Amino acid sequence: MRRTEGEDQEELRLRPQIGLVAFTVNVLGTLVGAGVFVLLGTAAQLAGSAVWLAFLLAALVAAAAALNYAELVSMYPRAGVEYEFVGHAFGRGVLPFLVGWVLTLNGSASVATLALGFAGYLNVFWAIPATLAAFGLVAVLMVAVLLGLKLDTRANLILTLIEVGGLTVFISLGVINWSSAPLLDVPQGAAGVLGATALVFFAYTGFEDASKMAEEVANPSRAVPVGLLLGLGLTALLYVSISVAAVQLAPAAVLAESEAPLVTAVGYVWGQGGQLFLTAIALVSITNTALFTLVAHSRLIFAMARGGSLPQALTGLLPRTLVPWAATLIAGLLAVALIPLGEISIVASLSSWSALTVYSIVGISLLLLRYRRPEAERPFRVPLSVRGFPVLSALSVLVSVALASQLEGAIVLLGLAVAGLGLIAYPLLRQR
Numbered sequence: 001m002r003r004t005e006g007e008d009q010e011e012l013r014l015r016p017q018i019g020l021v022a023f024t025v026n027v028l029g030t031l032v033g034a035g036v037f038v039l040l041g042t043a044a045q046l047a048g049s050a051v052w053l054a055f056l057l058a059a060l061v062a063a064a065a066a067l068n069y070a071e072l073v074s075m076y077p078r079a080g081v082e083y084e085f086v087g088h089a090f091g092r093g094v095l096p097f098l099v100g101w102v103l104t105l106n107g108s109a110s111v112a113t114l115a116l117g118f119a120g121y122l123n124v125f126w127a128i129p130a131t132l133a134a135f136g137l138v139a140v141l142m143v144a145v146l147l148g149l150k151l152d153t154r155a156n157l158i159l160t161l162i163e164v165g166g167l168t169v170f171i172s173l174g175v176i177n178w179s180s181a182p183l184l185d186v187p188q189g190a191a192g193v194l195g196a197t198a199l200v201f202f203a204y205t206g207f208e209d210a211s212k213m214a215e216e217v218a219n220p221s222r223a224v225p226v227g228l229l230l231g232l233g234l235t236a237l238l239y240v241s242i243s244v245a246a247v248q249l250a251p252a253a254v255l256a257e258s259e260a261p262l263v264t265a266v267g268y269v270w271g272q273g274g275q276l277f278l279t280a281i282a283l284v285s286i287t288n289t290a291l292f293t294l295v296a297h298s299r300l301i302f303a304m305a306r307g308g309s310l311p312q313a314l315t316g317l318l319p320r321t322l323v324p325w326a327a328t329l330i331a332g333l334l335a336v337a338l339i340p341l342g343e344i345s346i347v348a349s350l351s352s353w354s355a356l357t358v359y360s361i362v363g364i365s366l367l368l369l370r371y372r373r374p375e376a377e378r379p380f381r382v383p384l385s386v387r388g389f390p391v392l393s394a395l396s397v398l399v400s401v402a403l404a405s406q407l408e409g410a411i412v413l414l415g416l417a418v419a420g421l422g423l424i425a426y427p428l429l430r431q432r
Contacts, residue, residue, distance in 0.1 A: 014079055014215040014299070014322055020223040022153050026213065027231025029156040030206035030292040032163060036242050037282045038117035039200050041261035047196035049185040049252040052243035054196035055203070059236035061403060062204035064396035065359040066232050067382045068366045069211050070225035074380040075369070077220035080303020081211050082358055087307065089365035089372070094426050097309040099358055100300060101422035102415070104334065106354035107297030110205065111138060111335035113351060114290040120259050121282045124275070134339045137287065141294050142332040148321035149216055152295060159288040166281030167238055170266060174245020177269050181247050198352060198406040203239060205355040206289060207232050209296035212303075225380040294331055301327035309430050349407050353415040356404040363397035366390065 018026070036055070044051045069081065076084045082103055087096040115134035122133050144152060186192055207228050214220045217227075242262070246255060249265040258264040262282065266274040302324035305314035316326040369376065370388060382390045404412070 014302075014317075014324075016218040016220075017149050017216050018153055018213075019218050020227055022157075023210070023213070023217050023223055024227040024231050025157050025160055026153060026292055027207060027210040027227050028164070028234060029160045029288045030210050030296070031204065031231060031235040031289070032160065032167070032238060032285065036200075036203060036239050037121070037260075037262055037285055038113065039203060040243060040246060041255050041258045041264075043196040043200045044247075044252045044261065045256040046188055046192040046199070048187045048192065049182055049247040050193055051196060051200075051247065051252065051255075052183065052240050054193055054200050055239045055243050056236070057193070057197045058201040058204055059232070059239065061197075061201065061396070061399050062207060063229070063232060063236075064392050065363070065400065066207050066228050068359070068363050068393050068396060069208055070228055070380045071378055071382050072362065072366055072369070073211055073214050073224045073228075074221040075376055075378055077214040077217070077224060078303065079212060079215040080300040080307075081214055082208070082362055083300065083303050083307060083309070085362055085365045089368045092307065094423070095361075096307070097304070097426050097430065098419055098422045099361055100304040100309060101425070102354045102419055103300055103358055104297060104331070105415075105418050106205070106351050106358070107209070107293060107300065107331060108334035108338050109351035109354065110202070110209075110293045111141075111290050111297075111331075112338035113202070114286050114293065115335065115339055118283060118286045118290070121263070121279050121286065124260070124263070124279045131339060135336060137290065138294075138332055138335050138339070141287075141291050142328060144291055145295050145298060145328045145332075146318065146321075146323055146325055148318075148323055149213070149295065150321075152291060156288060156292060159284050163281055163285040163288060164238070166278065166284075167242060170262060170278065171238075171241045171245045173266060173269055173274075174241075174248045177249060179248050181251070183244065183247065185252065194403075194406050198356075198403045199349060201356065201403060202349075202352045204232065204235065205351060206293060206296075208355070208358075209293050212296040212299045215299070221379040294328070294335070297331045298324050298328040301330055309426075311429060349411045350414060353404055353407050353411050354418075356400045357415065359400040360397045360404075363393050363400070366393050367397075 043054055047054045072085045073081055076088060078084045083096050083100045086099045115137045118137050119130035119133035211224055211228060214224050217223050246262060246265045250268050255261040263275045263278050266278045301314055304310045305312060314326045318325050382393050384391050
């Protein structure tokens with residue numbers, strides 16, 4: 001039976017299945033490891049041995065954006081949070097759809113990037129064409145998502161403990177084998193560091209993916225803000241420590257030429273055995289991040305369909321687990337479609353552009369809601385307000401725009417072209 005406007009849609013709500021601890025672990029599982037495994041070498045080409053500074057600056061930008069998410073999630077703890085935020089701030093219409101459209105690109109590009117990174121590390125154990133390995137990973141992840149969030153969360157806990165343990169060993173090797181290598185040798189100057197910051201920002205984009213599961217978290221108005229900020233802070237500490245350790249173990253120029261930079265770095269002190277160990281950790285880490293990225297973006301597609309911006313058929317839920325199965329299939333197939341691009345830096349940059357663009361719109365949404373709905377309950381508020389004006393939120397918008405401008409012009413044009421396609425698709429896809 002077709003839904004009509006105003007009909008009660010409680011049957012389309014997702015049910016709470018996890019608490020604060022599990023949600024925080026999910027944030028860590030989405031963030032930790034994959035970005036630094038895949039992008040540290042490419043970033044070292046731009047920032048040299050100051051690659052750690054790029055990771056630190058990207059973390060600060062992500063933290064400002066995460067504060068915006070924390071306040072807005074505390075107000076509207078629903079699946080597909082950005083779609084909800086923009087809809088409340090600007091009204092239901094084309095803008096929420098475009099935000100969801102661009103974020104769908106972001107999620108698909110993220111999964112494709114991770115799948116390609118997985119294929120590169122898998123090649124150490126098994127020589128298999130990269131595209132085929134990436135396709136295989138996405139297929140396995142789609143099946144895992146369909147099995148349900150509780151099972152995914154248990155798997156995430158195990159995989160996160162493995163990857164954090166392995167990365168802690170790597171950091172310890174950097175401390176033990178400290179070479180006093182310069183940490184601010186920047187061959188391309190400030191422009192190189194800013195370019196690397198824009199690129200490695202991809203490593204932190206998972207925090208908003210985790211927030212898309214807000215509807216499935218118990219007491220989300222409290223648990224989601226705390227879990228987001230705690231998970232992001234721990235991830236930033238790990239990423240900066242890893243990048244400092246890497247340039248102590250191997251020269252930045254060597255890391256820049258490697259497709260598996262952390263594996264190359266550990267090989268300097270542990271040889272082939274150490275390389276195999278870290279390769280296995282990388283495979284675990286990338287798989288874990290890709291899994292929860294796919295989980296999150298299936299929820300976004302579901303929320304857009306529930307809100308009327310996509311066909312109603314995409315609201316289909318499995319009876320026992322309440323997994324949005326149709327949305328999961330679409331999210332996975334879109335990732336598969338991007339894999340043939342084949343170049344990790346292109347796909348990652350596209351993902352960074354879309355994330356930074358949406359962070360800007362989310363920040364503007366928060367500013368509007370502070371003035372349009374000052375009486376609304378906000379269990380969490382962005383700190384540092386001047387006469388009610390959230391200074392950090394405004395800064396996050398400006399910095400997000402500035403970072404997006406550091407990406408290559410071709411990436412920006414490609415992102416704008418995708419947004420333009422969204423304008424064409426809007427009247428075709430939305431529910432009447």
